[in-house]
Amino acid sequence: MSLNCDIVMDLVALYHDGEASKTSQSAVKEHLRQCKRCREFYRQYGITTPASQSFHFMSNGNYNELAKQMRIRRLWTVAAVLGYVSASLCALIMLLMRVRED
Numbered sequence: 001m002s003l004n005c006d007i008v009m010d011l012v013a014l015y016h017d018g019e020a021s022k023t024s025q026s027a028v029k030e031h032l033r034q035c036k037r038c039r040e041f042y043r044q045y046g047i048t049t050p051a052s053q054s055f056h057f058m059s060n061g062n063y064n065e066l067a068k069q070m071r072i073r074r075l076w077t078v079a080a081v082l083g084y085v086s087a088s089l090c091a092l093i094m095l096l097m098r099v100r101e102d
């Protein structure tokens with residue numbers, strides 16, 4: 001099975017992290033052995049991207065962004081609940097004080 005250079009370059013990230021399937025791995029390896037351009041690309045990729053950060057980098061970025069948004073949303077929910085609870089407590093205390101005055 002011989003791969004197209006574009007496909008190999010797409011797969012290099014997975015291959016680099018060891019997350020490609022066995023079939024893809026051996027196909028990429030085979031291609032890298034034959035294709036100088038892709039071998040060079042893989043070499044550069046290995047230099048600029050430490051293993052196990054390469055492929056996850058973008059998805060992690062998105063996840064962090066999502067987590068941040070969720071955190072902010074949760075913070076607002078907590079603030080709203082606290083506001084509601086303290087408002088209710090205030091109302092309750094005022095009610096109790098008024099009852100005691102009577």
Ligand SMILES: [Zn+2]
Pocket residue numbers: 004005008031035036037038039
């Ligand atoms: Zn190639």
